[in-house]
Every structure is written in structure tokens, then in C-alpha cells.
Amino acid sequence: MDIVLIGFGTVGQGMAEVLSRKGATLQSSFREKLRLVGVFDSSSYEVSKKGLDPRELLTRKEKLHRVGPKLEGKSVLDALKDIDYDVMIEATPTNIEDGQPGLGHITAALKAGKDVVTSNKGPLALKYGELMRLAEKNDARLRFEASVGGATPIINVARELLMGEKIQSIRAIVNGTCNFILNRMMDEGLPFDQALREAQEMGYAEKDPSYDIDGIDSAAKAAILANAIFGRDCSYNDVRRSGIRGITLEAISMAAEEKKVIRLVAEISPSRLEVSPRLVPVGHPLAIGGTLNIFQMMTDLAGEVTVAGRGAGRLETASALLSDLVALMKEDCVVRRRTV
Secondary structure (H helix, E strand, C coil), X not given: CEEEEECCCHHHHHHHHHHHHHHXXXXXXXXXXXXXXXXXXXCEEEECCCCCCHHHHHHHHHHHCCCCCECCCCCHHHHHCCCCCCEEEECCCCCCCCCCCHHHHHHHHHHCCCEEEECCHHHHHHHHHHHHHHHHHCCCCEEXXXXXXXXXXXXXXXXXXXXXXCEEEEEEEXXXXXXXXXXXXXXXXXXXXXXXXXXXXXXXXCCCCHHHHCCHHHHHHHHHHHHHHHCCCCCHHHCEECCCCCCCXXXXXXXXXXXXXXXEEEEECCCCEEEEEEEEECCCHHHCCCCEEEEEEEECCCCEEEEEEECCCHHHHHHHHHHHXXXXXXXXXXXXXXHC
């Protein structure tokens, strides 16, 4: 299986490390060699038909701040035309305005009949239906576990392990940054601005924290879940959204008096699609602290099914990309057996 990796930031580098660690094991398990034949960062790229060494790429990126020769005005899409590959791993940053450049990368791969594994929320939150139809039309596969829960396997659990269940609704905390801020406000009595600065200093929040604290990140994930699990045809723009920017210490204290906490909760069902601060009873699964994500699914047979785990991080998100890559390898392995 020949792989092109687009995006060599935190997630892309994590994926390179995972491929270095797990490549030999996967090759032994599936009798198929994984080769990284192309890698792109924001300004450079490296290509080899024989396969690139992930460790060497990581070392080069650390020393030179690039993976190879500069693109020199050549676009990623132009360069892709000259690369023979089976799977694209798309790990560029999310752009919720128009989904680019990730949307263009994914679209080009699917049109060419190539499989795609992605962590990029933007294209899926905006154009989910179009992308899935394009994949079907060209007999390609599009997997995106890493776009919602990071290391928390909500999509694969819902669509594969619970495929016999009717999932009636999902309530979830899908943004660890907001959870950290609200938790610090409650535990330490910190005002919102101070808790936010602490999150930024610890690397949980970006310099511009809008995607997190205004509920944009959570709304994008909610839209993806609505489409992937409930079969809805919606986008990020259909999500009713409010963030935590206006939460005060007074509101935190009033909630505590009622033995409740405030959490930014995404609620998804066939008829509901909303992200907003909610009062959650202390001890309830959604009252989870720290930076963890949690998904509470209501099903017709099993009742409440709860999945929790880390929602972000270099290796954590790479582990979700790897799970989708392994799923593709399993499907290919089954096909090969049937044709023998």
C-alpha cells in the first residue's frame, strides 16, 4: 500500500512516527508493505517510488523546517499528478470557511479513485454529502475517524461495533480546551480570561482561541456526526451554536450551589443539532474534567453507551488515522482472499 501524506505539522509528524513504529507489524499481519511515497508540508515536498524513511523525514523537518525541496510555485495538486499512490492521508489544518486546501486535496484523490484517510474537519463539516457521493462514484473509500474524536473511536464504534443498534441521540463533549477552561474556573475560582491564558500557556489553546471557545470546533464535529451516524444531509452552518466566551465565575458558582457544572455539550439526533453550554449534574458522565472527550449514545437495545478518551494530541490523533488505515488494509485483505 503506497501512501501520500499531506500536512506535516503536529498530526502529520505524529503519523510519520506511528508508521515508523508500526509499519513492520502491519506488514507482517496483512502481508502488505506500507510505503510512504510522498510527503508534503506547507512549502516543500519529498517523493520516492521506493518509499521514504519516516524517521529521516522527522529529523529533516526538525533541522531544516521542511521535508524536502521547495514547491517553488508548484501546487500540491500539480505535484500529486506525478505520484502513483493508493491512499492519501490528509492532515492539513482545518479551515471552516471553505474547507481549503484540504477539500481540494481530498476531492482530487477521490476523483482519481484513490482512498482517503483524514483528520481534517473542514471538508467533511462543509461538504460531507458531496464527498461521500464522489467516493462512491469513483469506487474509493473515505474514512475520517480522526476528524471528530481524536483517539476516541466514536465513528467506528457507532457505525461498526453498534451497527445492529438504532442510535437515537448523542450528547458529547468534543472540545478538550473548553473543558479544561471550565474545569479550572470551577476548581480554582479562576476568571475566564485567566483560565484561557493558562490553557494557552499549556498548549491546549491556540493564540487565537476562537475555534475552541466560540464552539466552532465542536459545531464542525457535531455536523460530521450528524451525517456519519444519523444519515443527515447537513453542514456546519446548520448547527445552532454558542460558545463559552460569556461564562462568568458567578455562573460557575451558581451551578455549583445546585451541585452542577457547566459544560459545552454537543447534542446530535435526527431532529436536533446544537452546541451550547449546559448545566450537568456532578457525577454525570458529561461532567468529565480535564481535556478528555466523551460521547454518550442512547441506543434502542443497549441503552446508554459511553465512550471517553483523549480528543487531541500528536500520537493520539495519529492513532485514529492508523485505525482507519488498518481498516482499509483489512478490507483489502478480505478481497485478496476472495480472489485467490
